[in-house]
Amino acid sequence: MLTLVGTTSRLSTGLVAGGRWALSFDPPDGVKFNAVRRGRCVLTVDGVPGPIELAEGDCFLLVRPRAFTLAAEPGLRPVPAGPLFRAATDGVARAGEGEDVVIVGGRFGFGERAQELLLDVLPPVIHVPGRTAEAATVRWALDLIDAELRERPLAATLVTEHLALVMLIHLLRLHLAGAGPEGGSGWLAGLADPVVAPALRAVHAEPARAWTVSELARVAAVSRSTLAARFKQVVGRGPLEYLTGWRIELAADRLRRGDETVAVIATQVGYGSVSALSNAFKRITGVSPRDYRRWKQEIAPL
Known part of the structure; x- marks a missing residue:
């Protein structure tokens, strides 16, 4: 699906902050991601109830174009982030006093069909805690991105863009594993459902095959009626x-x-x-x- 919707990535200016700081960001173009490489901060997103605490190693994807705030703690009055980022030097914007927090980020762009096929089946914000065994690959990708940005070897930009796409895939995997089949509807929820997932994978792998519901049920190791009912319940439409x-x-x-x-x-x-x-x-x-x-x-x- 990511290939079909033409996924691209672009890293943006990093952020170093310290003391009592708070920045307000305009709704981003595309899907915004940030990762906390050092320290802690708080994320607040328009339309999402409550602040989200971000610890070192945490990542988030902002799937909808909504204004958001990053701050040292809740309740601080934010200043617009735009002027600080326009004044950035060496690819880093600075806020507050000190270097308590280091954040890297970027954006993912998609083709015209992404909204319906991918983004509409995701929640507005995906938060992935970094200090878990499951997030090891995300940490690995971020470490390599850091090294590429710091050392700037040959083709560093291309390498970091590809690493960001690797990170996106793993963030979506982690979200899918955490949300489970009850975490939404559509094909993405179907991939988390033990009954529907084998049939979905078969359809994606061989779309030109003359599938029947009975054949897909055999792939899923369930009865025809069970697959048809579960597929419609989870994905929102029948297998065929x-x-x-x-x-x-x-x-x-x-x-x-x-x-x-x-x-x-x-x-x-x-x-x-x-x-x-x-x-x-x-x-x-x-x-x-x-x-x-x-x-x-x-x-x-x-």
């Missing part, structure tokens, strides 16, 4: 309806990105003819594959 939607997403992605014929794309995503793909595509998107491609080419940036 999900398969159709996934195929259309893959077809749309190929239409946007490549120049294969509609016939080739139809075969790649599991349809035996152009007309079969066209009928399914128009039923779901409202336009034919050819009109969709023409429209996307017309609005594509130069």
